[in-house]
Amino acid sequence: MARIYVPEPTEKTILYVKDLKTWFPLRRGIIEVLRRLPRRYVHAVDGVSFQIEEGDVFGLAGESGCGKTTTGKTIIRLIDPTSGVIAYKPRKRLLDEWAEMGYEPPVIDKLGSIDLAKVPSKYLKPLRKEMQIIFQDPYGSLNPRARIYDILEEPLLIHGIGTREERYEFVAKALEAVKLIPPEDFMRRYPHQLSGGQRQRVGIARALILQPRFIVADEPVSMLDVSIRAEILELMMELKRRLGLTYVFITHDLALARYITNKIAIMYLGKIVEMGDTRRVLENPLHPYTKALIAAVPDPDPRNRHILRELPIKGEVPSAVNIPRGCRFRPRCVVYDNTPRIQKYCQTIEPPLIEVEKGHYVSCWLYGEPEEIIKSLRK
Amino acid sequence: MPEKLLEVRDLKTYFYTTKGVVKAVDGISFTLNKGEVMGLAGESGCGKSTTAYSIIRLVPPPGRIVGGKIIFEGKNLLDMDSEEYRRKIRWKKISMVFQGAMNALNPVYTIGDQLAEVFMIHRGMTKREAMPHVYELLSMVGIDPKRAKSYPHELSGGMKQRVMIAMALALHPPLVIADEPTTALDVVVQAQIMNLLKKLQREHGISIILITHDLSLIAEIADKVAIMYAGKIVEYGTADQVYLNPQHPYTKALLNSIPRIRGEISKLEWIPGQPPDLIAPPPGCRFHPRCKFKMDICMKEEPPVIEVEPGHYVACWLHAKK
Numbered sequence: 001m002a003r004i005y006v007p008e009p010t011e012k013t014i015l016y017v018k019d020l021k022t023w024f025p026l027r028r029g030i031i032e033v034l035r036r037l038p039r040r041y042v043h044a045v046d047g048v049s050f051q052i053e054e055g056d057v058f059g060l061a062g063e064s065g066c067g068k069t070t071t072g073k074t075i076i077r078l079i080d081p082t083s084g085v086i087a088y089k090p091r092k093r094l095l096d097e098w099a100e101m102g103y104e105p106p107v108i109d110k111l112g113s114i115d116l117a118k119v120p121s122k123y124l125k126p127l128r129k130e131m132q133i134i135f136q137d138p139y140g141s142l143n144p145r146a147r148i149y150d151i152l153e154e155p156l157l158i159h160g161i162g163t164r165e166e167r168y169e170f171v172a173k174a175l176e177a178v179k180l181i182p183p184e185d186f187m188r189r190y191p192h193q194l195s196g197g198q199r200q201r202v203g204i205a206r207a208l209i210l211q212p213r214f215i216v217a218d219e220p221v222s223m224l225d226v227s228i229r230a231e232i233l234e235l236m237m238e239l240k241r242r243l244g245l246t247y248v249f250i251t252h253d254l255a256l257a258r259y260i261t262n263k264i265a266i267m268y269l270g271k272i273v274e275m276g277d278t279r280r281v282l283e284n285p286l287h288p289y290t291k292a293l294i295a296a297v298p299d300p301d302p303r304n305r306h307i308l309r310e311l312p313i314k315g316e317v318p319s320a321v322n323i324p325r326g327c328r329f330r331p332r333c334v335v336y337d338n339t340p341r342i343q344k345y346c347q348t349i350e351p352p353l354i355e356v357e358k359g360h361y362v363s364c365w366l367y368g369e370p371e372e373i374i375k376s377l378r379k
Numbered sequence: 380m381p382e383k384l385l386e387v388r389d390l391k392t393y394f395y396t397t398k399g400v401v402k403a404v405d406g407i408s409f410t411l412n413k414g415e416v417m418g419l420a421g422e423s424g425c426g427k428s429t430t431a432y433s434i435i436r437l438v439p440p441p442g443r444i445v446g447g448k449i450i451f452e453g454k455n456l457l458d459m460d461s462e463e464y465r466r467k468i469r470w471k472k473i474s475m476v477f478q479g480a481m482n483a484l485n486p487v488y489t490i491g492d493q494l495a496e497v498f499m500i501h502r503g504m505t506k507r508e509a510m511p512h513v514y515e516l517l518s519m520v521g522i523d524p525k526r527a528k529s530y531p532h533e534l535s536g537g538m539k540q541r542v543m544i545a546m547a548l549a550l551h552p553p554l555v556i557a558d559e560p561t562t563a564l565d566v567v568v569q570a571q572i573m574n575l576l577k578k579l580q581r582e583h584g585i586s587i588i589l590i591t592h593d594l595s596l597i598a599e600i601a602d603k604v605a606i607m608y609a610g611k612i613v614e615y616g617t618a619d620q621v622y623l624n625p626q627h628p629y630t631k632a633l634l635n636s637i638p639r640i641r642g643e644i645s646k647l648e649w650i651p652g653q654p655p656d657l658i659a660p661p662p663g664c665r666f667h668p669r670c671k672f673k674m675d676i677c678m679k680e681e682p683p684v685i686e687v688e689p690g691h692y693v694a695c696w697l698h699a700k701k
């Protein structure tokens with residue numbers, strides 16, 4: 001019997017997401033308004049479900065625009081979801097702080113999770129001490145006119161943490177943690193006086209200064225030279241071990257994901273098309289899109305110059321406003337072209353994520369018995 | 380015998396800034412034969428683009444070529460005045476796909492018009508005469524000729540990059556320099572563009588200099604590889620020599636820093652520190668502050684270029700006997 005994926009949280013689960021959607025309304029032109037045409041949306045995240053265990057490095061991968069950043073920002077409520085559940089198991093610290101503010105979020109499962117999607121905006125501030133983000137661009141994400149000290153002190157000030165001396169201590173510790181040593185030296189500098197790698201360390205220090213436990217790292221090394229990436233990644237992994245962090249690691253680079261993540265979800269046009277243990281997904285990809293992505297990744301092997309790369313995919317990514325009907329990958333799918341047996345399903349019904357082997361989920365009509373899956377869907 | 384197309388000898392290009400002289404390219408040499416592809420790799424700021432700008436004679440001020448020779452089809456291009464270079468060489472003999480160029484397409488003209496202009500300016504054609512050439516070029520780079528009527532904003536990044544490649548190929552130059560031609564593109568599109576370059580190179584026998592920080596991309600196409608560090612070429616050889624038998628500590632570390640999608644997962648290496656300021660590069664070997672193997676002499680004297688096997692050159696004291 002086909003098993004359709006639904007999160008199955010356990011004691012170890014820190015966060016799970018059910019059918020999460022984040023749509024951005026398109027601005028309507030005057031004609032659309034006059035004609036009272038319905039508002040249209042960018043379906044940036046269009047119904048994703050996944051779960052993250054404590055200590056995971058959970059990869060979100062896919063081409064630009066597929067919704068990785070929006071997913072990452074939505075689950076920590078930097079962006080408001082359109083619908084869906086973001087179940088998170090809070091630390092006592094967060095619940096206490098909310099209680100002080102007079103907010104008691106309802107518990108939604110027997111594990112004590114609460115639904116972050118339902119937290120009103122005015123109660124989001126304490127969440128920043130729990131969940132943080134590391135941005136892609138170490139150049140753009142730091143205020144060029146602020147000294148490193150001020151950049152790192154700012155979150156402490158916003159949250160009213162510590163005396164002046166204590167804040168200095170926190171900043172010094174954070175700089176040491178990211179190996180910007182001696183910290184006194186770096187505190188005084190401005191971002192332009194740092195190399196790209198050093199700036200990204202400041203970005204990491206800023207994310208860690210409030211002692212969060214859940215970090216969304218949005219392409220944290222993609223702007224850096226390959227030669228220094230491994231050092232930043234190793235630093236992130238060391239901090240994870242030492243501080244007991246959980247990462248969502250967003251990347252378009254599957255080779256990198258192979259080294260750093262233990263679980264991976266491949267996204268296409270706002271949906272997860274394949275998910276599972278990283279090794280399994282990358283070494284035995286099942287979805288036609290994952291296969292094409294992997295086939296396209298070059299490696300430093302000079303024998304490749306003798307061959308043309310076979311790319312089992314056609315066309316281009318359509319706009320996230322007009323999602324193709326049925327399987328959203330169909331217009332680019334060469335398997336569809338070659339497999340008449342499943343075409344009527346691909347054309348009309350969105351394939352759900354089903355378990356194809358243990359812990360390995362795929363959304364493609366090629367796998368399982370379509371009629372059976374449809375029966376399960378109706379249930 | 381392979382026919383020599385381009386020989387760069389001891390090229391020096393400096394930027395005379397208010398802070399000091401940036402020695403962006405500081406004495407580099409290499410040779411490119413007809414139909415060959417050379418990859419030029421190295422970290423950001425090591426002088427790759429400046430090398431390209433020097434060959435196409437478009438070094439922006441305050442930069443100047445201050446030494447060396449660029450011998451192309453037997454003539455030193457640096458002996459030509461800029462007018463002669465513009466008339467005889469640029470676009471006709473040597474063309475370039477610029478880093479980030481796809482955003483340089485003019486938004487108010489169709490891509491067909493922009494391609495036609497190349498023929499109108501350089502070949503003195505009327506627009507009507509030019510259009511058949513435009514259609515041919517578009518289909519050569521895998522774009523439906525009907526798209527000639529499209530404006531740049533109607534095209535995807537990959538298609539715009541194809542248009543830029545078409546523009547570089549318009550006048551059938553024997554040498555095309557491609558500076559980071561796929562950097563802003565997704566992997567699938569990147570692989571398509573690399574396939575396109577490969578096909579064009581094979582079918583039309585053009586020579587290509589591919590500039591990128593990504594050694595995996597260079598492996599996709601290059602016959603020869605030059606590894607640049609802080610304004611100098613530190614290792615140079617055939618693709619097989621450089622990838623399979625790297626000799627410079629910098630090349631080795633670079634190769635070991637690349638995560639791979641296939642094969643074994645071995646620990647990634649990194650190169651500590653950062654490339655030097657090219658106004659005041661370190662004395663001796665410029666790589667010594669980041670080198671695991673540095674010896675006394677590395678800090679004092681610049682290593683000579685040694686031919687470690689036929690055609691394979693390395694500038695490192697580990698290979699030179701003093």
Ligand SMILES: Nc1ncnc2c1ncn2[C@@H]1O[C@H](COP(=O)(O)OP(=O)(O)OP(=O)(O)O)[C@@H](O)[C@H]1O
Nearest residue numbers: 394401403422423424425426427428429439440657
């Ligand atoms: N117009 C300029 N004025 C002053 N210095 C410059 C100028 N252009 C480049 N440089 C300097 O010359 C050196 C080489 O720059 P170049 O752009 O050639 O590097 P690159 O290898 O192409 O780097 P990237 O990988 O980032 O494209 C750098 O130190 C750079 O700062």
Ligand SMILES: Nc1ncnc2c1ncn2[C@@H]1O[C@H](COP(=O)(O)OP(=O)(O)O)[C@@H](O)[C@H]1O
Nearest residue numbers: 024042044063064065066067068069070071320
């Ligand atoms: N603030 C926004 N307003 C409107 N559309 C957006 C916004 N942010 C992202 N999008 C759109 O949502 C889709 C997903 O974007 P994003 O999450 O940034 O993808 P990724 O991180 O995978 O590159 C894209 O089509 C993008 O253009």
Ligand code: SF4
Nearest residue numbers: 327330333346364365
């Ligand atoms: S469901 Fe059909 S169209 Fe979609 S990926 Fe699978 S085979 Fe291709």
Ligand SMILES: [Mg+2]
Nearest residue numbers: 068069070218
């Ligand atoms: Mg993003």
Ligand SMILES: [Mg+2]
Nearest residue numbers: 427428429478
């Ligand atoms: Mg450059």
